[in-house]
Amino acid sequence: METVCANVHRAQEALQRPMLIENPSSYVTFADDEMTEWGFLTELCRRTGCYLLLDVNNIYVSAVNHGFDPMTYIAGVPAERVRQVHLAGHSQGRGRLIDTHDQPVPDPVWALYQVASRRLGPVAAMIERDDDIPPLDDLLAELELARGYAANAEACAA
Amino acid sequence: MSLLELQRQFRDHLLDAPNAIADRIGGDSADLGMAVYHHAYRAQLVACLSDTYEKLWAWLGDDAFHAAAERYIMLNPPKSWTLSDYGSDFPAVLTELYPDDPDVADLARLDWALRRAFDGEDASPITAADLADVDWETARFHFTPTLQMFPIRTNCAAIWNALALEETPPAAMRLTEPAAIRVWRLELAPQFSSMDACEYESLSRLQQDATFSQLCAHLSETLGEAEATVMIGQFLASWLQNGLVIAIA
Numbered sequence: 001m002e003t004v005c006a007n008v009h010r011a012q013e014a015l016q017r018p019m020l021i022e023n024p025s026s027y028v029t030f031a032d033d034e035m036t037e038w039g040f041l042t043e044l045c046r047r048t049g050c051y052l053l054l055d056v057n058n059i060y061v062s063a064v065n066h067g068f069d070p071m072t073y074i075a076g077v078p079a080e081r082v083r084q085v086h087l088a089g090h091s092q093g094r095g096r097l098i099d100t101h102d103q104p105v106p107d108p109v110w111a112l113y114q115v116a117s118r119r120l121g122p123v124a125a126m127i128e129r130d131d132d133i134p135p136l137d138d139l140l141a142e143l144e145l146a147r148g149y150a151a152n153a154e155a156c157a158a
Numbered sequence: 159m160s161l162l163e164l165q166r167q168f169r170d171h172l173l174d175a176p177n178a179i180a181d182r183i184g185g186d187s188a189d190l191g192m193a194v195y196h197h198a199y200r201a202q203l204v205a206c207l208s209d210t211y212e213k214l215w216a217w218l219g220d221d222a223f224h225a226a227a228e229r230y231i232m233l234n235p236p237k238s239w240t241l242s243d244y245g246s247d248f249p250a251v252l253t254e255l256y257p258d259d260p261d262v263a264d265l266a267r268l269d270w271a272l273r274r275a276f277d278g279e280d281a282s283p284i285t286a287a288d289l290a291d292v293d294w295e296t297a298r299f300h301f302t303p304t305l306q307m308f309p310i311r312t313n314c315a316a317i318w319n320a321l322a323l324e325e326t327p328p329a330a331m332r333l334t335e336p337a338a339i340r341v342w343r344l345e346l347a348p349q350f351s352s353m354d355a356c357e358y359e360s361l362s363r364l365q366q367d368a369t370f371s372q373l374c375a376h377l378s379e380t381l382g383e384a385e386a387t388v389m390i391g392q393f394l395a396s397w398l399q400n401g402l403v404i405a406i407a
Binding site: 003027028029030031032033065066067093094095096098 | 159161164181182183184185187188190191192193194195
């Protein structure tokens with residue numbers, strides 16, 4: 001925690017502005033882990049004033065790989081610090097989900113996005129797609145889906 | 159265990175060096191999780207080399223390129239803070255792997271130089287109109303910071319151009335005369351052009367801080383004054399037209 005905070009402080013001072021830190025997909029946990037990832041990010045924001053880029057697909061991938069409830073993660077991050085949301089697809093590897101960015105956003109990630117949208121309010125969202133790029137119409141349809149879920153969450157909040 | 163020690167154990171696992179990372183991993187099936195990182199380390203570096211050395215990849219084909227890339231990755235863990243520096247010594251590895259095919263390393267050098275030019279420093283070239291006040295007796299040339307030059311032994315330029323146009327490339331041939339390639343960036347587009355030995359030497363001398371009059375004297379000595387005057391005029395026109403020169407002072 002001290003190391004990451006020192007590095008974030010240093011970067012923020014050089015850039016003269018707060019940064020957004022993104023949660024990764026992970027494939028192992030460590031025996032000496034003392035905190036949950038969302039607990040770590042919450043503390044990081046508190047100590048450095050940084051913001052979060054919440055990758056909903058990464059939460060799902062890590063949740064399946066490590067057996068935690070992704071809803072607990074979403075409920076555990078400081079909502080007011082989240083400035084952007086990422087959506088993406090993943091692949092099934094041997095015994096692990098892999099963050100590959102080469103698939104459409106799957107249903108469980110959309111379900112998490114709906115929960116996240118309700119909790120976070122209106123936050124910019126981006127769909128990441130780095131490989132096996134489909135025709136533009138397919139991507140636009142996916143974008144419409146994301147916009148629909150976000151609008152729905154706003155309507156619920158209103 | 160300190161964070162630094164944990165990171166070293168993790169790195170050694172990626173590099174197939176002896177390590178005890180398995181003891182530090184939580185949960186079960188640690189090997190499945192570490193296998194993802196072990197694979198991704200290599201796959202991402204192969205992807206990086208494939209991107210930088212795109213024409214070389216097309217020239218060698220998938221199997222030969224991947225074999226060379228894997229050998230390079232095994233010998234050269236990334237050392238820079240940026241992935242854009244990765245692969246600088248790939249041409250040297252290719253020279254070793256293909257001692258009888260200098261076209262391979264030539265193409266690699268060209269791909270590398272073009273990529274360097276791509277993210278090199280910006281500069282504003284001068285034109286012939288800016289030469290009015292130059293004192294040619296004392297003038298030194300300042301070239302665009304993305305300018306790189308290297309000698310070539312083969313028709314790598316023709317091969318590169320054909321591959322870029324997705325045409326059938328010519329067979330590799332050794333050049334009969336010494337030649338070189340210069341690479342630079344003009345606005346947003348990396349460029350290259352072949353040069354004969356005389357132009358390469360002239361550009362190199364100026365780049366190494368010779369004055370223009372020193373270069374003229376040298377060329378007059380080797381070519382005779384009449385031919386030297388013609389050559390210098392042609393070089394100067396070509397360098398200015400290419401946008402290589404940013405100042406003459």
